[in-house]
Amino acid sequence: MQKVYLSNYELEEALNIYFNKIGNLNAETETVKTWDANGRVTVSAVFAKISSPHYNSSAMDGIAAKSERTVLASDRNHVVLTEGEDYIVVDTGDPIPREFDCVIMVEDLISAGENKYEIYQSAVPWQNIRPLGEDIVENQLIVPSKHKIRPVDIGALIAGGINEVEVFKRPRVGIIPTGTEIVEPGTELKVGDIIDFNSRTFSAQVSDWGGIPKRYDIVIDDYEKIKLAVIKANQENDIVLINAGSSAGREDFTSSVISELGDLVIHGVAIKPGKPVMLGVIHNKPIIGIPGYPVSAYFVMEEIAKRLILKYQGLEADELKKVEARLTRRCMSSLKYLEFVRVKLGYVGGSYVATPLTRGAGATMSLVNADGVLEIDQDVEGIEAGTTVQVKLLNNEENIKNTLISIGSHDPIIDIASDILHRRNKKYFLSSTNVGSTGGLMALKTGETHIAPTHLLDMETGEYNLSYLKKYLPGKNICLVKCVNRIQGFMVKKGNPKNINTFEDLTKQDVKFVNRQRGSGTRLLLDYNLNKLGIDPKNINGYFREEFNHLAVAAAVEAGDADAGLGVYSAATMMGLDFIPVCNEEYDLAIPEEYMDTEIIKEFIETIKSNEFKAKLDELGGYDYSDTGRIIYQRS
Amino acid sequence: MQKVYLSNYELEEALNIYFNKIGNLNAETETVKTWDANGRVTVSAVFAKISSPHYNSSAMDGIAAKSERTVLASDRNHVVLTEGEDYIVVDTGDPIPREFDCVIMVEDLISAGENKYEIYQSAVPWQNIRPLGEDIVENQLIVPSKHKIRPVDIGALIAGGINEVEVFKRPRVGIIPTGTEIVEPGTELKVGDIIDFNSRTFSAQVSDWGGIPKRYDIVIDDYEKIKLAVIKANQENDIVLINAGSSAGREDFTSSVISELGDLVIHGVAIKPGKPVMLGVIHNKPIIGIPGYPVSAYFVMEEIAKRLILKYQGLEADELKKVEARLTRRCMSSLKYLEFVRVKLGYVGGSYVATPLTRGAGATMSLVNADGVLEIDQDVEGIEAGTTVQVKLLNNEENIKNTLISIGSHDPIIDIASDILHRRNKKYFLSSTNVGSTGGLMALKTGETHIAPTHLLDMETGEYNLSYLKKYLPGKNICLVKCVNRIQGFMVKKGNPKNINTFEDLTKQDVKFVNRQRGSGTRLLLDYNLNKLGIDPKNINGYFREEFNHLAVAAAVEAGDADAGLGVYSAATMMGLDFIPVCNEEYDLAIPEEYMDTEIIKEFIETIKSNEFKAKLDELGGYDYSDTGRIIYQRS
Structure with missing residues (x-):
């Protein structure tokens, strides 16, 4: 049953061994029309075949003239030029016939009857002429080798007479999802089924990196079936990615198939996540066995598959900033x-x-x-x-700098505020992390967050939030902004089959409870009530099972893993549960005073005061927003 | 004949007026499969429909057990568990049946005969179980509105049961090239023809920005024909880009057509290049008249069309870093x-x-x-x-930081060295600017360049380069590295029809000369010889016509604009010209001593010493590389 990773090569070493084994990947090239070459990579340096412009042309609207005929012109001695003989009319871009050698612009011409102009200053040879090759000279380098062609390059190449370019082929990448428990999205789910989404993520990544993805049907855990799928994909593609899954058996299948058909060069690389990756070669084409866990898969794709796919196109992965x-x-x-x-x-x-x-x-x-x-x-x-x-x-720095950080207590309305904030002003984002109310205040203390949503009940006074601000953040100027008052209560199955109405009911033998994590306001609310009522937590079945937000608690009840959990009304209704109210509580926002005047905080407060936000709260139910956005405490 | 721009609106003001006129562009949306949504932009926030995992599963390989049966287990009191009754075997990811509540990992199990394991420590409820919704909980926000979908989002959306997403439509963008002188790439060129490449650049840009480009055939300068083309493109697309050209007549056609069919909102914006842009609306769809000059077109595309195309997709243009x-x-x-x-x-x-x-x-x-x-x-x-x-x-900062800057005298071999350098080490680039030898030394003085190619002949001593280093860069520690000795001479038409063999021949009445710019080494070489021979430059027809590099001089001779120019052998042969040698000269590289030990300079010197480079020099001819790469002068 125990899995053994055959090796633990350091990443760069593994890649060196692997790439050396595969040999030169850059061989395959093709010739494409220049106008179809956007994003493709040149094989060799490209030099202009023709000059642009390919003739001398006028840089101005005016007349093309003979400069020798203008030598005597001055303010006091206007010279008259005759069309056809001394000049022709030219617009910008028009060719200059060989007999003329300068252009006089329209602003410097005085009309002197039909087909005649007077001029009052002399012209020098080549003035206002765009000479042949001004932009691009025949044989000039336009783009170097291994250059990723951009729209502006397409223009310059065509201008330089290059209508076809030799580029590296885009590698075809076959993607094989495997696993008996893996099902297509949209399948009616049974317990144990896992929806295949890795292969879809891989396809999109492969496209982004310039490859041509081809996804195959899911293959069940059967040695012969996997082998046939690999043979087919290996024939039809330049690279094969097989999503080898995480169960011990399947991984063995994949590694054995690769070994049987070709060479399993490396099995196991010293990266985490991603360590059980397999790097193989079949008929001189690479095959990568990618672990099943999405995050492992992601890093194997980013660190290994991406480099391989780019290498095929003569490119190196850009270092991330x-x-x-x-x-x-x-x-x-x-x-x-x-x-x-x-x-x-x-x-x-x-x-x-x-x-x-x-x-x-x-x-x-x-x-x-x-x-x-x-x-x-x-x-x-x-x-x-x-x-x-x-x-x-x-992510890009600009977006990060325009993101309001919220760390603290969870409520589904924070997600709603996030969405409305961004729609009000596309520049701004809100990122929320649920660590519970206490964690939020600690994050304010260490300067990790702009705001901390909090609903901490003072066990002694029965009051919310203020005493905790003073206790945890004694030296700091923190404002408290009213978010909402909300109803907490028991979330139970539709119809309340176990008839749970009080905290005492949680101690019933047949009742399974699901709790929130320590430090969360909801946990404190529970403990406050249990303490008040003299109930020993140990008598509650499930007291030690912790979930990190209201929705997770509701989901556990909905799935039948638990009979009750404590949480907000909106989470219960979202999950189609019944809700037994326990109390009203104050869900507020702690914000350092120094941030109160920043644009992003102002926009956020406008967001939660907006009618759009309040309409959403009405839709969810269980929220009182009569005071939302008001500063309810400020030290100075 | 004179062109009048109707307005000179400041850019932001023009865009505001224009976008207000067009109204709400974001209306058109469509529903696409999640796996086809890479790069598309969400219309609304997307919340999970199902939890992932959607059941409790094992986080380890081992056994799923009942925690209550393990309470008494300790090192001194092993507890025996029986399969089926007390446990079942599970692999990572397997579902946990309702009757079990913990997972004991394989490493902590002692085999105790068939279907039995001994354990030596108790298990707590929910240990090693990945609870339902651990990754994504039903109703949780996955991606916000107006979010550009990335590969990782596709995975999370599918995992959250979202198989279709509503996204903004990609706008169809019609592109109409106009102009009687405009011809398709590949056409046999006549004087006055201009190859259409703008429309191809536009197409690539539109694709890069998420639009769907449709390029139409070139339309000649004919009011009715332009009108018909605009009507068709307006019907078939969401946006029309018409490349209005730069001649006065054509621009009038375009503006009149827009005015006749719809509304020419703005004609003329205060940007340069790009000022004659037209912003119009026909049947509530935008049409942009884009100036014909490529650089004007580029900035109008970047500053106006891009914003419009992104706006259709609910996006804003990222601020460039x-x-x-x-x-x-x-x-x-x-x-x-x-x-x-x-x-x-x-x-x-x-x-x-x-x-x-x-x-x-x-x-x-x-x-x-x-x-x-x-x-x-x-x-x-x-x-x-x-x-x-x-x-x-x-460009990206990493590439810029890895670019060797060369400012100074031109020789085609610098392009060749650039290409070889990049192929030797993909990290490195070389950028060369031709400003002549003197300009290069001045650029060293002001710290603009790493190296300065130079071939300056001392008029008094007849020696090269060294005296100029001392004269222009007195305080600086500059090394002189030998590049090549090369042959300069007269570039003349094949067969030398004007029989040009000496500097005196340049003064012949029927000989047109083309010169290099002041400050270039080649100009100095000419002046040195004219001076020595007592020839008055004024007697050379074309002395004052300046080109900025050898290839441009050669191109002028090839085109018949001039009969002779002074330049290097390789430029003459590249252009199929005859070459009359005048002298050998020393083409060297001035490099500040402080850069000599940098990786990039070392790599560059290895490049010019390489056999690959020398083979190229042999191919071009006229170069002596026996001393290439040697430091020929160093102060310290």
Whole structure:
């Protein structure tokens, strides 16, 4: 049952061994029409075949004249020129006949009757003439070899008489999804089914990198079937990507198939995620076995497949731009691997802060939300919070700088505000991370966030938020802005089959509860009530099962994994659950005073005060927005 | 004959008026399969329809067990579990049946006979279980509205049960080239013909910006024909681009056609190049009359058409990144226009220097060679050399930083060296600007270049280069590296019909000469010889006609515009001319000593010493490379 990775090559070493094994990939080229060559890569330097302009032409509207006939012209001695003999009329761009050698512009001409002009200054040879080859001279270099052709290059090439260019072929890339449990999107899902989306992501990546993707049907875990699929894809393509899955059995199939049909050069590279990658060669064509977990797959695609696909086209991967950022959380890493950590970047108080996102290999959303990647070298055991690190950018700096960072308590309305903010002003984005109310205040303390949504109940006074601001952020000038008052309650299955109405009901033998994580306001609300009622948490089945937001709790109830959870009304209705109200609570926004006057905060406050936002709250239900946007506490 | 621009609106104002006139462009949307949506832009925020995973699954290979049965397990009290009853075997990703609530990983299991395992530590509920919705929870926001879909988004959307997304339609963009003198590429060229390449550049640009280009046949300058073409394109597309040409007559046709069929909203915007642009609306669809000069066309496309095409897709143009650079030459500008100056950027001595490229509107190559654009505001008359300016980047910083800058004397072999350098090491580029030998030395003085090719003949001693280094760069430690010795001579038509063999022959009545610009080594060579022979330059017909490089001189002779020019052997043979040798001269490279140890200079010197380079020199002929790459002078 145990999986063995055959090797743990360092990434660059693995690529060197692999690329050497494959040999020269750049051989295949083709000739295409210049106007179809946008984005293609030149094989050799391209030199102009003709000059542009290919004749001497007028740079002005006016007359083409003989300069020798103008020598005597002056203010006091106008010279009369006669059409046909001394000049012809030319527009800009018109050719200059051999007998003329200058152009006098229309503004310097005085009409002197039919077919005649007077001039009052002499002209020098070649004035206002665009000489042959002014722009491009025959034999001049237009674009160098291994140059990615841009629209402006197409123009210059055609102008230089080049109607065809030799370019590297776009590699055909076959993509084989495998796995008995893998199903097509849209299939009615059974427990255990996994929707194939990796192959669709790969296809889009391959296109972005200039390859021509060809996706094959899903192949079940059957040695012979996988073998046949690989043979076919290997014949039909330049490169094969096989999504080898993560179960032990399937990986064995893939590696054995590659070994049988060709050569499994490398199995296992010292990167995380992505370590079980397979690099093989069949009939001199590369085949990559890509791990099944989406994040592992992503890094194998980015770090290995991308380089291969670009190499086919004579290109190197551009180095991603790096920025310096302060790491907000300690990041442990294994000495065995080069580790790629997805981070969310915030531009807070004039510098970047990087917050690591979920590190699980299956965290598709961490790829969607990542602004950058922090690489932790193989020989480094971890990086402490507060360290300045280099982050490779996946998002552009302008967007990051225009992103409002919200770290703290979760409510579905933060997503709604995010969307409305961006639609109100396309420049701005909102990024929210759910770490619970306490985590949000700590993030304010360390300068990681612009705002912290919070709903912390003071166990002693029964009041919300203010005492915690004073306790956790004693030296800071923090404003408290009213977001909403909202209803918390029990989320239960439709019809409330277990008849849960009170906190006491959670201790019933047949009731399974699902809790929120420590530090969240909702957890505090539960503990406050249990404490008040003298209920021992240990008597609640599921008290120790923690979810990180309202929707996840609701989803667990909806799926029947739990009978009840505590959360907001909107999450219950979104999931089609019943809701038993417990109390009203104050969901507010803690914002450092120094940010209150920034454009983005002002726009955000206008957003939550907008009718559009309030209409959405009405739709969701359970929110009181009568005071939304008001500053309810300010120190100064 | 005189052209009148109807207006001179400031760019932003013109766009506001125009976009207001057109109204809401974002209306057209369509629904596409998620896997076909790469690069498309969402209309609304997209929320997950299902959770992913949609069931609780194992995060490890091992067994799914009941945690309550493990409570007593310890090192001293192994507990035996029985398959089926206490556990089932699971691989990573397998679903966890409802009756089990934890996973014990294979590494912690001791085999205890068939269908039995011993365990030596207790398990807590939910350990090693990937709960339902861990990655994506139903109703969670996946991507916001107006978001450009990336490969990773496609994965997350499919994982969240979204198989179709509503996206903005890609606008169809009709492109009409006009002009009686305009011909298709590949046509046998007559004097006065202009090859249509603008429409091909436009097509590629439109594709890059997400539009669907449709190019129409060239329309001659005929009012009715242009009108019919516009009607057709307007019906078949969302946007029409008509390349209105630069001759006065044609522009009138276009503006009249737009006015007749619809509304010519703006004719003339205060940008240079690009001022005669027309912005019109026909049947509520935009039509843009784009000036004929390639550089004018480029800026109208970039500044106006691009924004329009992106707007159709709910996008805004990204601000180009700016860098600070020192301007190397004074740049005058008109108070009437916002001016776009193409610049070449160099990274010399740790900072950027920006050198303006040819400013002519027809300079196609200036677009190919530009690394950035300097915008000179409408109310600024010019910028002095040495000023620090903001330059919008067209090239990436990494490439610019890896570009060796060569400013100085021209020889076709510099293009060859550039190509070989890049092929030897793809990281490196060479950018050469031909300003003549003297200009190159001045560029070294002001720190604009890494190397300066030079062949300056000392009129007094008859020696090359060294005395000029001492004269122009007295305080600097400059090395002189031997490039080649080359033959200069008269380039004449095949068969030498005018029988030109000596400098005296240039003064013949029927001989037209074409000269090089002042400051170039070749000009100095001519002047040195004329002076020595007592020939008055005024007696040479064409002495004052200046071209900026050897190829341009050769092209003028080839075209019959001139009978002779002075230049290098290779330029003559490239153009199929005869060559009358005059002398050998030393073409060397002046390089500041501080750069001699940099990787890029070392690679460049290896390049010119390479057999590949020498083989090319042999092919061209007229070069002596016996000493190439040797340091022939070093101060220290």
